[in-house]
Amino acid sequence: MTFQDCICFQLGTISRKITLDYRNKIAGYNLTHSQFFVLMAVLECEGLQPSHLAEKSYIDRATVTGLIDRLERDGWVERHRDVPDRRALKIYLSSKAKKHKKEFVAIFNEINGSFKDRFTGEEWEQLQYLLGKLEP
Amino acid sequence: MTFQDCICFQLGTISRKITLDYRNKIAGYNLTHSQFFVLMAVLECEGLQPSHLAEKSYIDRATVTGLIDRLERDGWVERHRDVPDRRALKIYLSSKAKKHKKEFVAIFNEINGSFKDRFTGEEWEQLQYLLGKLEP
DNA sequence: TTTATATAATTTGCATGCTAATTATATGCA
DNA sequence: TGCATATAATTAGCATGCAAATTATATAAA
Numbered sequence: 574m575t576f577q578d579c580i581c582f583q584l585g586t587i588s589r590k591i592t593l594d595y596r597n598k599i600a601g602y603n604l605t606h607s608q609f610f611v612l613m614a615v616l617e618c619e620g621l622q623p624s625h626l627a628e629k630s631y632i633d634r635a636t637v638t639g640l641i642d643r644l645e646r647d648g649w650v651e652r653h654r655d656v657p658d659r660r661a662l663k664i665y666l667s668s669k670a671k672k673h674k675k676e677f678v679a680i681f682n683e684i685n686g687s688f689k690d691r692f693t694g695e696e697w698e699q700l701q702y703l704l705g706k707l708e709p
Numbered sequence: 710m711t712f713q714d715c716i717c718f719q720l721g722t723i724s725r726k727i728t729l730d731y732r733n734k735i736a737g738y739n740l741t742h743s744q745f746f747v748l749m750a751v752l753e754c755e756g757l758q759p760s761h762l763a764e765k766s767y768i769d770r771a772t773v774t775g776l777i778d779r780l781e782r783d784g785w786v787e788r789h790r791d792v793p794d795r796r797a798l799k800i801y802l803s804s805k806a807k808k809h810k811k812e813f814v815a816i817f818n819e820i821n822g823s824f825k826d827r828f829t830g831e832e833w834e835q836l837q838y839l840l841g842k843l844e845p
Numbered sequence: 846t847t848t849a850t851a852t853a854a855t856t857t858g859c860a861t862g863c864t865a866a867t868t869a870t871a872t873g874c875a
Numbered sequence: 876t877g878c879a880t881a882t883a884a885t886t887a888g889c890a891t892g893c894a895a896a897t898t899a900t901a902t903a904a905a
Binding site (some may be wrong): 574575576577578579580581582583584585586587588589590591592595606610613614617629631632681682684685688689691692696699700703704706707708 | 710711712713714715716717718719720721722723724725726727728731742746749750753765767768817818820821824825827828832835836839840842843844
Binding site (some may be wrong): 605606607608632633635636639640643658659660661 | 899
């Protein structure tokens with residue numbers, strides 16, 4: 574029994590490796606792994622507030638602020654203060670991002686598919702079930 | 710099909726949640742998740758070089774430098790230049806860390822056990838097998 | 846209406862984690 | 876020996892990610 578056998582360690586390691594793998598596939602868009610996921614979240618449902626994006630993505634609000642900062646800086650999303658509640662924001666895709674919408678979905682499906690393809694349908698179900706049991 | 714169903718996203722999320730969970734358990738020692746793993750690596754085999762620790766932990770050398778910096782700052786490990794090759798270092802436990810050796814092993818086993826307990830032996834085997842298939 | 850409390854987003858501070866560049870030392874080859 | 880190349884560790888720069896504090900606005904209660 575060594576620390577490498579610890580499930581916590583293993584998950585972190587695999588997660589990091591996959592992140593690197595991901596990067597190569599979206600390198601052309603100059604997006605990071607996390608940025609890509611937030612962009613997918615906006616793409617799936619435009620006009621969400623940063624706090625809702627944080628909830629959907631299971632990351633901290635402060636982290637979302639930074640992610641949106643950089644997505645906005647690079648021209649992928651826009652912040653709009655068009656909510657009755659003047660504290661809140663809504664996040665929309667930029668026109669540039671809209672142009673690439675279909676490509677993003679395709680890349681997403683390709684990446685997930687490349688992992689899914691390694692398993693039988695039954696194994697995939699089993700993996701989802703077992704991962705679910707790991708949630709704290 | 711939404712981005713939350715992507716296995717890459719799921720692994721990252723679970724991994725982050727577990728990291729937080731971990732923190733509470735080692736909070737008394739003021740160690741982070743990653744510091745704890747590096748400390749376990751040193752504990753398992755003293756005198757390893759930073760580059761070997763990086764290899765064992767599947768993290769970058771530059772990251773190891775920072776981790777050792779903080780572990781040394783907080784008095785858990787020591788850097789020794791007692792290798793024929795004067796470029797290299799060896800990392801040893803401090804006497805303070807040695808005093809807590811048994812506790813660290815116990816905490817480690819307790820944490821890993823708390824996850825393992827959620828599965829049957831067969832499920833655990835299956836999880837290891839399925840995670841292995843995810844490696845890029 | 847005024848005050849206390851709550852909420853949305855941001856900022857600050859710190860610890861990963863990676864890549865690329867740098868420094869110091871070894872080694873191999875002419 | 877002298878020079879090119881390789882290697883160990885570090886540094887610098889950037890992007891997560893979290894906790895705690897801050898700012899601006901809403902809402903509830905006195």
